[in-house]
Amino acid sequence: MKIIYLDNNATTQVAPAVAEAIKPYFSEKYGNASSMYPLAAEAKKAMDIARAEVADLIGAAHADEVIFTSCATESDNTAIFSAVRSFPQKKHIITSAVEHPAVLHPFSYLESQGYKVDYIGVDSQGRFNMEQYKKALTDDTALVSVMWVNSETGTIFPVPEIAALAKERGALFHTDGVQAIGKMPIDVKNTSIDMLSLSGHKFHAPKGVGALYVRRGTRFTEFMMGGHQEKGRRGGTENIPYIVGLGTAAVLAKTRLSDGSLPRMAALRDKLQNGLLASVADSRLNGDPENRVPNTVNISFGFVEGEAILMHLNEYGICASSGSACTSGSLEPSHVLRAMGVDFKFAHGSVRFSLSDQTTEAEVDKVLEVMPGIIENLRQISPFSRLD
Amino acid sequence: MWDYTDKVMEHFRHPRNVGAIANADATGQVGSLVCGDALKLTLKINKETEVIEDAKFETFGCASAIASSSVLTEMIKGKTLQEAAKITNQDIANELGSLPAEKMHCSVMGMEALEAAIQSYRQGGKPVVYEQQAEKIVCHCFNVSEEAIIKAIRANHLKTVEEVTFYTKAGGGCGRCKGEIQKILDKVNSCAVPEAPKTENKKFADLTIVERIKRIEKVLEDDVRPQLNIDGGSVELVDISGNIVKVRLLGMCSGCMAAPVTLKNFVEKTLREKLDPSLTVEQA
Numbered sequence: 001m002k003i004i005y006l007d008n009n010a011t012t013q014v015a016p017a018v019a020e021a022i023k024p025y026f027s028e029k030y031g032n033a034s035s036m037y038p039l040a041a042e043a044k045k046a047m048d049i050a051r052a053e054v055a056d057l058i059g060a061a062h063a064d065e066v067i068f069t070s071c072a073t074e075s076d077n078t079a080i081f082s083a084v085r086s087f088p089q090k091k092h093i094i095t096s097a098v099e100h101p102a103v104l105h106p107f108s109y110l111e112s113q114g115y116k117v118d119y120i121g122v123d124s125q126g127r128f129n130m131e132q133y134k135k136a137l138t139d140d141t142a143l144v145s146v147m148w149v150n151s152e153t154g155t156i157f158p159v160p161e162i163a164a165l166a167k168e169r170g171a172l173f174h175t176d177g178v179q180a181i182g183k184m185p186i187d188v189k190n191t192s193i194d195m196l197s198l199s200g201h202k203f204h205a206p207k208g209v210g211a212l213y214v215r216r217g218t219r220f221t222e223f224m225m226g227g228h229q230e231k232g233r234r235g236g237t238e239n240i241p242y243i244v245g246l247g248t249a250a251v252l253a254k255t256r257l258s259d260g261s262l263p264r265m266a267a268l269r270d271k272l273q274n275g276l277l278a279s280v281a282d283s284r285l286n287g288d289p290e291n292r293v294p295n296t297v298n299i300s301f302g303f304v305e306g307e308a309i310l311m312h313l314n315e316y317g318i319c320a321s322s323g324s325a326c327t328s329g330s331l332e333p334s335h336v337l338r339a340m341g342v343d344f345k346f347a348h349g350s351v352r353f354s355l356s357d358q359t360t361e362a363e364v365d366k367v368l369e370v371m372p373g374i375i376e377n378l379r380q381i382s383p384f385s386r387l388d
Numbered sequence: 389m390w391d392y393t394d395k396v397m398e399h400f401r402h403p404r405n406v407g408a409i410a411n412a413d414a415t416g417q418v419g420s421l422v423c424g425d426a427l428k429l430t431l432k433i434n435k436e437t438e439v440i441e442d443a444k445f446e447t448f449g450c451a452s453a454i455a456s457s458s459v460l461t462e463m464i465k466g467k468t469l470q471e472a473a474k475i476t477n478q479d480i481a482n483e484l485g486s487l488p489a490e491k492m493h494c495s496v497m498g499m500e501a502l503e504a505a506i507q508s509y510r511q512g513g514k515p516v517v518y519e520q521q522a523e524k525i526v527c528h529c530f531n532v533s534e535e536a537i538i539k540a541i542r543a544n545h546l547k548t549v550e551e552v553t554f555y556t557k558a559g560g561g562c563g564r565c566k567g568e569i570q571k572i573l574d575k576v577n578s579c580a581v582p583e584a585p586k587t588e589n590k591k592f593a594d595l596t597i598v599e600r601i602k603r604i605e606k607v608l609e610d611d612v613r614p615q616l617n618i619d620g621g622s623v624e625l626v627d628i629s630g631n632i633v634k635v636r637l638l639g640m641c642s643g644c645m646a647a648p649v650t651l652k653n654f655v656e657k658t659l660r661e662k663l664d665p666s667l668t669v670e671q672a
Contacts, residue, residue, distance in 0.1 A: 086640035088622035114609065305424065307450035311400060324422065324493075326450035334423065344422045355523035381454060382407050383428040384421055 001317040006132040009151050009179060009296060009354035015115035015162035015204035018261050022249040025241035043240045050247025054211055056249040058196060059187030067212045067230045068243050071231040072178045073102035075197035079174040080106045083143035086219035090142035094118045094129060097339040099147050103176055110191035125288045126155040126340050134165065141171040147248045148180035151353055152323055152336040153287030154296025160191040167192035178202055190194055194218045200242065205249035209242035240277040261357040266294035268364050269355055273297040275368040280375050286337060286350060300346035304378040310349055318367055322351040392451060393485030404462055407444045416505030418497050425449030425494065427457050428433035430500040433509055438469045452491040459483045460498040469506055475499065495659035526568050529561025534572060541576045549573065591662035600628055607662045612655055616641055625653060627672035633659060634672040
């Protein structure tokens with residue numbers, strides 16, 4: 001059965017050009033970038049090029065503002081702990097209620113260590129509560145960490161504005177940019193963002209490589225202590241093959257920002273969204289319909305449970321994900337949907353489709369064809385659908 | 389991706405006995421929309437033999453919840469109520485081959501719905517919603533729970549049944565629960581349910597390592613860090629060995645020329661004053 005892959009916010013296929021670019025760095029150009037012979041110089045050069053490519057994608061003013069890491073979770077942890085260690089006298093930190101666990105867990109750890117934490121809420125469409133944020137900022141705020149794009153709903157937060165306000169109060173600003181990269185133009189040099197995390201496997205590089213942008217002049221304390229790699233900012237021998245892959249993926253992503261890929265993706269996404277909302281009763285959109293990345297749509301189907309929907313979609317080779325409690329092993333539905341105040345009868349039945357530039361209209365049509373039957377089938381089993 | 393057995397997937401794809409029996413002899417319900425899973429079980433029961441002649445279900449939930457409900461209806465059909473009542477959630481899981489550990493509550497839901505349905509039949513067919521077992525009530529005259537009694541014994545160091553009655557009213561009515569109260573007293577006072585040990589009067593050196601860490605941390609937090617913070621610095625506890633406390637100065641303090649002085653004249657002095665005069669502070 002042919003796979004219809006609509007879960008690109010979870011991970012993406014490694015682009016063929018990326019896989020090709022990586023290959024020589026396994027068994028031919030395998031030098032350690034720190035060593036003193038041509039084989040090493042070759043590796044070092046490849047890494048420098050990749051660094052410039054990633055810097056170019058995010059609009060960094062200088063390539064050395066990019067630190068390579070093993071993943072965005074490492075980048076997020078590095079940024080958060082660096083900020084609080086660099087400003088030990090400040091005891092207040094701010095984030096949003098809908099962050100990825102890679103941000104939420106370090107924050108709750110710091111909370112347990114005596115930090116005062118403000119979790120800024122969102123409205124029913126997942127929009128950042130700017131008023132609450134403005135009131136939360138104080139001179140004691142060491143760090144504000146707010147994601148750029150929400151992975152579950154695709155909602156875009158006004159990060160440049162949030163960053164500027166943080167800067168006014170002398171707080172460092174970090175953004176988890178994982179879901180924004182490649183889906184919208186980013187130009188960090190013209191913002192007040194101090195640090196930005198990104199992850200390779202969300203834009204067609206392999207899993208196991210990420211980066212942290214740190215603006216020049218930002219106080220920094222390393223997270224991975226070790227050798228002098230990355231100018232002492234991240235110990236550990238550089239993963240040259242994957243870093244090369246990340247660079248190549250960055251070039252491809254940059255191209256897609258202007259070659260019409262994004263509007264085409266948005267059109268297919270809109271077709272999927274409008275089709276589903278029209279053909280399935282008691283369904284509704286989660287997230288901000290205006291400020292949203294072009295590849296993501298999250299829809300709740302009332303009175304049915306998300307995992308059961310996904311299992312039926314599997315029958316057709318359709319890959320998607322759900323904010324349902326049952327898909328995570330926890331007993332509660334997605335913290336993002338709950339922060340948005342989504343009613344429980346809808347929260348358990350949410351399905352997220354996330355497209356890539358490889359998604360075809362035929363694939364979207366297939367989902368539109370099978371989805372009404374799946375929901376109807378499950379509602380016939382459900383004791384609730386007839387109660388209302 | 390869950391590791392579902394073929395049988396789970398088969399029952400999920402083709403659930404048996406879906407629906408609700410009209411004029412059912414028993415209706416058991418469990419769960420809710422809020423919980424994320426719910427099951428309504430209806431039964432047709434032969435009044436003479438108490439054999440379950442038909443069973444139908446409606447389930448809101450994930451694949452394993454649907455499969456558990458479906459297989460349950462197959463398991464109970466043809467059984468007497470007495471036989472059916474013996475079915476455990478493990479039996480349901482076994483019938484499906486197995487369930488992932490995180491999904492065992494789906495089989496529990498099946499067992500609970502069945503329990504509620506049997507109760508419903510015994511009560512004349514009125515639908516019964518399964519409720520979690522409330523806390524164990526010891527004294528029925530005054531509705532006092534075991535938990536409340538244990539709490540009172542601990543908080544007030546109670547030694548006799550009479551004292552428990554004074555404090556909680558338990559045992560003060562018909563008096564039938566006095567034996568049980570004595571058992572609870574024995575259990576709590578024999579340290580079968582140990583209370584947190586009291587430590588206030590112990591000497592610092594006799595404390596456990598965890599307690600020493602906690603106390604040092606508290607002094608650092610309350611008396612040391614606020615002062616260091618004024619100069620943009622801080623301190624963290626690294627290790628304790630005997631009466632040597634190893635700390636690391638942070639922020640502006642780290643690398644400060646005056647660090648050794650700060651360590652001895654301020655950090656060490658404060659810890660000695662607050663905790664134990666024999667303590668020595670060293671830079672980690």
